Each structure stands twice: as structure tokens, then as C-alpha cells.
Amino acid sequence: MDCIFCTMEKFVLENDLAYAIFDKYPVNQGHLLIIPKRHTANYFDLTEEERLAIDDLLFQSKQFLDETYQPDGCNIGINCGQTAGQTIFHVHVHLIPRYKGDMNDPRGGVRGVIPDKQKY
Template structure:
């Protein structure tokens, strides 16, 4: 089965080792995915250079989204493995803009991956 991320051509940001594109099923307006160009399933298998390239695009993505959408905050997330919710097995980092009022109570943020543990 061919990896859908290995055939993406609608990129908005790119460097030597990674690129970014808008999520086809965004959580919020401006939701970006940043991925390595090399097909790698798990974040923990990336090279140091690939991690740095992804980090570079995270910051450039934030600048782009700040200009285009003026979000009030961000969530950054990586699903590593099927039990963590990964469904496409090509590393992808979510940069999700957050907006005041997009959920009633944002407290707990990424802890919401297990809903009953979000509030503490």
C-alpha cells in the first residue's frame, strides 16, 4: 500500500528534509502537518537532522499562521503508534492553532487524549 504522505504535493512550507501542508481534516482553521520527506513511521526513528528540519518548519508554520489567522494559542502533537492514535504510519507533527472559545474549557490541553484525565 502506497503512503499518502509520500505523494503530497500541496506543500506550504519546505526545507531540505521536511515539508508542511494543511491537514485535509483540520481540527481548527490553519491546522498544519509537518512531515519528513523520507518515509519514516515513528518520530523516534528520525535522524537528528530530520528532527531539526521539522522543528524549523514548526516555527515557520507558527509565523505563517500568526500572520494568516492570528490564533490565541497552539497545540503541537505527534501520535506514535497505533495505540496512541496514529493512523498514517509516516511521522507527522500536528501544529494546531487554538482560538478563544473553540472549546468551552481548554484547561488540560493535550491531556485530553484521555478525556477523563484532561481536567486535574
């Protein structure tokens, strides 16, 4: 198995079951990925303990971003399956810091995954 997330060694944050790294292709400065240590393709196949570990790191990561980058907001996203845009088939949660002015009209947020549906 050649999974880039299974061979990571340097983490921003970690706990027993998950870790956080900077996204290699960030949407914004500070964009983090929270990843379970066990190789699992789909979020819905995680154990309850893994989901709790990821949630714990989401909160720690948000505090890290607030202290380091002072974002004005954030988006949290998970792509589940190729149709949803998943390209690395190891669960990873995007924590994307948002900054005033990073786009003209951010209304609709994650609805922008289908651009015609973002504005309502």
C-alpha cells in the first residue's frame, strides 16, 4: 500500500489515534489536515474512538491556528469518496482558516463545493 498519510513522520499536533499536518496545497495560510493513524478510506468507517480523537485534534488545531495566524473564521470539510472530490483515500479532515477579504463574497461557505449552489 502506497499511502502518503501512512508514512508521515512530522506532525503539527498528535494524539494516540490521529495527527495534524499542514496541507501540502493550502487553500489559505495555516490550512491543516487532521488524519487518523489507522489507514481507513471513509470517515464513516472510523471507530468512535478515532472520531473522538479527530474531534479532539480539531479543537487543539483551532486553538493553534488562533494563536499562530489569528483567522477570522474557518471551514471544516471531509471529502468522502471520489464523487465528493476525495483524491487520497485515507480519511482526512480539512481545517481551513478564513480571513476577511480572502474572497469577495464568502456567503454559502462549504456549499461552494457545487459553485452554482453556493449562493442562495
